[in-house]
Amino acid sequence: MERTSPPLTDLVRRWQHGWGVACGLSPADEADGALHVLSGKPGRNLESIVLDADGNPGSLRLHAAQVAGSPHPDWLTVPTTDPAAVEDVLSSEGLRLAPAREHFMTTDLTAHPQRTAGARYAVDLVREGPILAARITDEHGDPAAHGVMVVHGDVAVAHNIATYRAHRRRGLGGALMSALVRESVLLGASTGLLTASKQGHHLYTALGWTRLAGVVSAGTRR
Ligand SMILES: CC(C)(COP(=O)(O)OP(=O)(O)OC[C@H]1O[C@@H](n2cnc3c(N)ncnc32)[C@H](O)[C@@H]1OP(=O)(O)O)[C@@H](O)C(=O)NCCC(=O)NCCS
Known part of the structure; x- marks a missing residue:
């Protein structure tokens, strides 16, 4: 498996910034290896974007557990070079997977x-x-x-x-x-x-x- 490198992490931060501006969202908070933004979309009260799921599986599990246990309908987004492994983790933490994977492109x-x-x-x-x-x-x-x-x-x-x-x-x-x-x-x-x-x-x-x-x-x- 190819490791998610720090440059990818930085590109994810820059992508999130642009996406947030496009959607008129407040700037994201960064904490515990993820970006957190109040998205206000139905089913996505707080959206967390894990920055280095491949290099820091602990942060993936932490945020998956937080979203699974939230009293609100929160959302987790995970850029990864190993989508199948991430899907296993999210399912085992009790999250509901989105119907389709997406692709981070440049x-x-x-x-x-x-x-x-x-x-x-x-x-x-x-x-x-x-x-x-x-x-x-x-x-x-x-x-x-x-x-x-x-x-x-x-x-x-x-x-x-x-x-x-x-x-x-x-x-x-x-x-x-x-x-x-x-x-x-x-x-x-x-x-x-x-x-x-x-x-x-x-x-x-x-x-x-x-x-x-x-x-x-x-x-x-x-
Ligand atoms: C993705 C989308 C914007 C493509 O728009 P489009 O106007 O059909 O794209 P184009 O006609 O310019 O396609 C250019 C080339 O891209 C490729 N392509 C585009 N859509 C494709 C498809 N569904 N399947 C395979 N190739 C495709 C082809 O190579 C195509 O050239 P060709 O038609 O000569 O084979 C359109 O399908 C769409 O709105 N989908 C729903 C919303 C969506 O998913 N948007 C993207 C969000 S990231």
């Missing part, structure tokens, strides 16, 4: 391919402070795809990238990411970070992103 934004949307689509990008919000509409002005990228120093974190079902596999995900990356690079970013769903993993891999680790999530059983 790329060199300065080398990102530039894709464009077809002629029937319009790409629109607005910036509010560190947050870039892109959306693609079709020829009727109806929404076809949207997504966000948060720029902080030399890192840009992509969040909530989605193409509406009827418009998928027409290059819109690629065009959306290209627009966000182009603007992020102009703002000084060079490293991209994100967590990807299975479908997202296909898209980002096609755009040259690489997988750093799996991401296992689980919640309080109630």
